[in-house]
Amino acid sequence: MTTIRVRFAETDQMGVAHHSAYVVWLEAARVEWMRHLGLSYRELENEGISMAVASLQIQYRNAAYFDDELLIDTRLTTLKSRYGQFSYRIEGPDGHLVATAISEHISTDRTGRAVRLPSEWREALAGRIQPSHHGN
């Protein structure tokens, strides 16, 4: 679980966290999830490999507010040699649902070409597949 504090800059004139901020939080949660497995996304990037975002779906359920501490549960739901899918659940301070999301990723080299994830990564990730938060 990753904790995110909603920043003032992330609010909009509706008085809630802007929907684009969630995209940044999901990415930060993904990087933290990797770190907890002993995987440094920074090092992967330094080796010239990125997990480029191929698609993103977010269901916004309840607004998040400035200074809220949100909890993000990140799950790897599918893994192939060049592909990964993540599922997310964002909860508000009292456990209520803020949003769910799914992201798809292609591992690419610096030219944008799909490449296999390093074997160290595939092995570390292979045992971590979990069901999606979306029930299938």
Next chain:
Amino acid sequence: MTTIRVRFAETDQMGVAHHSAYVVWLEAARVEWMRHLGLSYRELENEGISMAVASLQIQYRNAAYFDDELLIDTRLTTLKSRYGQFSYRIEGPDGHLVATAISEHISTDRTGRAVRLPSEWREALAGRIQPSHHGN
């Protein structure tokens, strides 16, 4: 069609526009699309009504680069009294596909409660329904 110039601040260390920037562009394109119909989203907001984002789906097809002029085609694909769905196609400078997207919106008052869009808005929008870029 809305034109967006990719800002340097919108790039990331992969050398492409970050995937969160697309969310901001889609919103800007939506506001421009309304303006071309004679509808001011600013005035709607000033009346206390927002078109809150209920869900968002983006398919990232090809990277966008710093200083690219992107074209965004925005379509209203569904309209109900408290609900609207938009479809988007983002093209790069030479017409290649950069991304497609769908957003769902609930019209809400300042407390976040779903309310009917003003009749002026519903009338102006009602004749504008188009098929989605995704083939429905």
Next chain:
Amino acid sequence: MTTIRVRFAETDQMGVAHHSAYVVWLEAARVEWMRHLGLSYRELENEGISMAVASLQIQYRNAAYFDDELLIDTRLTTLKSRYGQFSYRIEGPDGHLVATAISEHISTDRTGRAVRLPSEWREALAGRIQPSHHGN
């Protein structure tokens, strides 16, 4: 001291944290600094009072990188009934200087008019004046 982890979305194609991200970090550090004094900026905002930014100066000394944990030292350097000045020092993971900054603030009501900070805030802040990081 506030800790900030540089987000991937905050990098740019130079491979470093974009200079606009620092502005957001300084604000987050300011809010945390208040929290450590028992002052909730969220509650101040909810009472209709903001500490609007009147000016900002940032000296960028060394680049910050994706995933760096930065330390931000925040100091209140001047306080008047409607005005405050803060000084900041941002350090990288090994203590090297990343940036220094100064921000000036006017306390305003919802219409943007300058108003006195609540007495509770002025009292809590009055004993906290420190010298600037800039040596005067």
Next chain:
Amino acid sequence: MTTIRVRFAETDQMGVAHHSAYVVWLEAARVEWMRHLGLSYRELENEGISMAVASLQIQYRNAAYFDDELLIDTRLTTLKSRYGQFSYRIEGPDGHLVATAISEHISTDRTGRAVRLPSEWREALAGRIQPSHHGN
């Protein structure tokens, strides 16, 4: 003069454009200013040379609002072989002052080392020095 339309995502819960958005606008204005001189900052970047921001000062005078069309006047005020200073004036829709700013830049290579701007750039820029908006 560069025109910037304030995006909804750039507002905050005070109902105005967030002060970090100005930093992004100044950069966009600088790139446009170069383009009007026939200089492509994109090409400079592609050659491995950046005009890294060394310092930034912004004076926020009046709030900017969602959907405002702002005008930014950009001036090059100092030029050396590895250094440039710009001055900016941001005006609101009716010509009122929104902000003034100054930025300092060092031309660097990909490793962050200061390097001379290409001679083509220095020649194009040399005749363009103007007085600062700040009166000195």
